[in-house]
Amino acid sequence: MQLALFIVFGALALGGALNLLLQRHPIHSALSLVVVMMSLAVLYWSLGAEFLAAAQVIVYSGAIMVLFVFVIMLLNAGKEEHTQGSRVAYSVGFPGAAAIFCLLSFVFLSERGALQSSNIGGDLSSAVDNIAQVSATLFTRQLLPFEVTSILILVAIVGAVVLARREQ
Amino acid sequence: MSHLNEFEIFLLLSALKVAVVLVVLLLGVAYTVLLERKLLAHMQNRWGPSRVGPFGLLQPLVDGAKSFLKEDMNPLAVERPLFILAPIIALGCALISMSVVPFGAVTRVQGVDLFQVANVNIGLLVILGVTSIGVYGITLSGWSSNNKYSLLGSLRSTAQVISYELALGLSLVGVVLRAQSLNLRVIVDSQAARGILSWNIFGGFQIVAFFIYLMAAFAETNRAPFDLPEAENELVAGYHTEYSSMKFAMFFMAEYANMITVSCVATLLFLGGSTSVFGHLFDGFLNTPVWNALFPVCWFVAKVFCFLALYIWVRGTLPRFRYDQLMSFGWKFLLPLAMANIIVTSFILAVRG
Numbered sequence: 001m002q003l004a005l006f007i008v009f010g011a012l013a014l015g016g017a018l019n020l021l022l023q024r025h026p027i028h029s030a031l032s033l034v035v036v037m038m039s040l041a042v043l044y045w046s047l048g049a050e051f052l053a054a055a056q057v058i059v060y061s062g063a064i065m066v067l068f069v070f071v072i073m074l075l076n077a078g079k080e081e082h083t084q085g086s087r088v089a090y091s092v093g094f095p096g097a098a099a100i101f102c103l104l105s106f107v108f109l110s111e112r113g114a115l116q117s118s119n120i121g122g123d124l125s126s127a128v129d130n131i132a133q134v135s136a137t138l139f140t141r142q143l144l145p146f147e148v149t150s151i152l153i154l155v156a157i158v159g160a161v162v163l164a165r166r167e168q
Numbered sequence: 169m170s171h172l173n174e175f176e177i178f179l180l181l182s183a184l185k186v187a188v189v190l191v192v193l194l195l196g197v198a199y200t201v202l203l204e205r206k207l208l209a210h211m212q213n214r215w216g217p218s219r220v221g222p223f224g225l226l227q228p229l230v231d232g233a234k235s236f237l238k239e240d241m242n243p244l245a246v247e248r249p250l251f252i253l254a255p256i257i258a259l260g261c262a263l264i265s266m267s268v269v270p271f272g273a274v275t276r277v278q279g280v281d282l283f284q285v286a287n288v289n290i291g292l293l294v295i296l297g298v299t300s301i302g303v304y305g306i307t308l309s310g311w312s313s314n315n316k317y318s319l320l321g322s323l324r325s326t327a328q329v330i331s332y333e334l335a336l337g338l339s340l341v342g343v344v345l346r347a348q349s350l351n352l353r354v355i356v357d358s359q360a361a362r363g364i365l366s367w368n369i370f371g372g373f374q375i376v377a378f379f380i381y382l383m384a385a386f387a388e389t390n391r392a393p394f395d396l397p398e399a400e401n402e403l404v405a406g407y408h409t410e411y412s413s414m415k416f417a418m419f420f421m422a423e424y425a426n427m428i429t430v431s432c433v434a435t436l437l438f439l440g441g442s443t444s445v446f447g448h449l450f451d452g453f454l455n456t457p458v459w460n461a462l463f464p465v466c467w468f469v470a471k472v473f474c475f476l477a478l479y480i481w482v483r484g485t486l487p488r489f490r491y492d493q494l495m496s497f498g499w500k501f502l503l504p505l506a507m508a509n510i511i512v513t514s515f516i517l518a519v520r521g
Binding site for chain 2: 050054055062063069074
């Protein structure tokens, strides 16, 4: 069951990511990104991280991407021009992507032993709530990073308000 | 069913549950429309639909047939795939939320719970997530219609929904804090002890949260007094101006299905879900298995029905807000109030526990 979910939604995520790159209209690209995020949420859930999955859907696909789509609609952005592409993108992009792919494969393959012994998806059947575990970690051991992140977001909000209120 | 193994029984019963819930929900949607027309009519000293069937009871079926038989027009300038996708997203999301709602007490047949399609630990978050995806239906319909009124309507609606989503989500935190869980069954059970006295709205002192939820829910479902996206004197019909026939009907059904979902969530979180108003006072009365299974469902339906009636009553009573009033009400009043409610609730819980 878990394997079937992984194959279906992994393929969907990859397809969405490719479509994101290939589509010429910004709205279509943004919607492909939504598909990628939703598929990732399902993958998280199948791994037992149900809270992460819900947060992914609510925060990323439900709030941030809606805002993206909203801005694209307001700006009425048209189709992008098809250029030959800059030489930098070709000469750096493809090798860079290949290098990242090789690096990740190397890490996963060399850490195979450690990954195999870890109980992925084991939390699904456990009696302890996933959310209880996440929040206990977040508010005890990770309290400082958590608070610092909150303050960072607060600063960003205040900055946005200042920018929006500035008189022309 | 001896020749079927456990998994097959589970699959079969689950499919059956989904089918039954879907049919009941769609019928509920149809008859909510009729209920609204009838109640509004009586509030305005009219009869409402009264020609088809006794008391106009067959009106929803005729309306459905009419939507099916009308010509399905696709304007030339629309963005085709998204234009068709938008009503599907809207209706799909409105129906999916229902899958985590527990309609009655735990009643197991062959190990499968009859009155809930899926019992997940994060049921409340699933509902919030699906609701937030439903916004895409409205956003895309306005944009893909290629019509300025549709676009303005959908921009208004999207801005309104994502603004009120915050107050809505925060108003539920107090209830979650009291129940210590996001599982809807656990939340319902936490209010079951003493009937109406232990409901979150009274015994839990979440009446402020209920007020915030009520306001935010009206805005979330684009209903009066927050129905600016469809303000017909400014925007023709808002985001579904260009839609006809069944595609329009899908938006229409989505609106009413959302109303039912919101009523279900209010019932579960604030009004004790499927538990009896009298608590365990009449537990010995008619103590048969069938009665014990069906009685909670009746309570649930009755509570949802009352909430829907409140919805319609408000629509028949209050005038529409102005757009800036709507926004400042949401951001400057409901949101701080919801935060204050969370702080007070968690403080009291910390002192008591």
